[in-house]
Amino acid sequence: MNESTLQGKKALITGASSGLGFAMAKALAQAGASVAITARKSDKLDKALAQLKEQQLDAYALEMDVRDEHSIEKAVQWVRQQWGKLDLLVNNAGIGMRTVNPDFLTKPQPFYQVSAAGFRDLIDTNLTGYFLVAKAFVPLFLEQGKGKIVNISMNHETMKRKGFVPYGPSRAGTDSLSHIMAEDLKEYHVDVNMLLPGGATETGMIPEQAKEEIKSRFRLLDPDVMATPIIFLASDESSGITGERITATTFDSWRSSLATKK
Template structure:
């Protein structure tokens, strides 16, 4: 179970739960993990879709297991996590990724931003329920099992800091800012437990279903591919990342981050560098 930089990871025997794995960056991460040999729970609100996505990953060296889970629903989360633990025979890594974007609130959010006072309470709460409360609920269901095992990893997917203060980005910006705060506190609460908490973000606008249809071809060409998340998530799930916690890793800058980490890792007093870009 090892990887460094862009080398191929060997994650055989590693069990991973990826929320929101049926599309976008969640699917890209799940595909990379299965390709590296991991056993991956493919979760999403629609079981049939999760089954189709898992079937499409067949043939990799790992295994994709579809599980229905709406992260907004505490009972569904509890049932889903219990199913994952049973079908994967335990769990090593939680990747909190399920999220909804501004497109659900304002389909033209990039070209016609909507001020916060025009956002309905329901729209606000729907985004917070997935992007923030969902992270909390899944972590609450998973952490007792990781603590019992005495080890485990949590990776919370977040976004650029600019997204958190951008005009017209309520409630998406606040939901991501809240997830970052949650991640920091989770890491502090779990300090010394053997369970690590790190954040991972693409590092720019990414080609997913969250992007509006009206973008020009020129703008679309500048979007990051969802696969930008592959190398860092493989590393974070590998033996090479043992003991790494409290980090905020920008996927688009991962190679540089990793080289800096390698330089500093040799010093007993050194912690991996923070990656505060984005």
């Protein structure tokens, strides 16, 4: 796909000031889309926007808290007023296990030691946040008669891994939410798919002090692994594909198998 693949497309990505979100925003913008990146912290958001602007990409930054309906509604109004439409919504904003256990990779903590406040905070961000953002933007898709939603998820193995409450349950919920959203929106020509990297990625969710040890045991994926699949999911070529769970590391084989089904 070349630089003009997504010309005229408008995309909004949550949690896009770093990591997977930023990588997807960069890929979409380089493919010709206009991209709005959102995050809670304005300093990180400003730096991310500056990086995109340095490449002369059509990018915008919106402060948005996915746990706050008022904050989300302000982003919806911005999209309506500035763009008048939205082609792709990427639900990516999330917080990781380090918020409840900084040593989660080396010293797993059983679920009964997780604080109630820590559990609620992560679920509110990672799962309820996806619901609230999608709920707010779907009316625009229904008015348009089309649209695409991509919910970022993770490996099934991580959903069952020792010491991974509440992150595992939050992403298991993401999968269920996505499947139901796909069914609810199918008749309205709004596609909903899940996208996951396919392994641990080098993002802020992995504590700095643990990175070297993790690298000695595992191959950390570059966030750019999400580039090719997110461009495809934003393109007209993917229209009508819905309810799929796509792994970035095996995207090429998934796409080939899809072609043989037609």
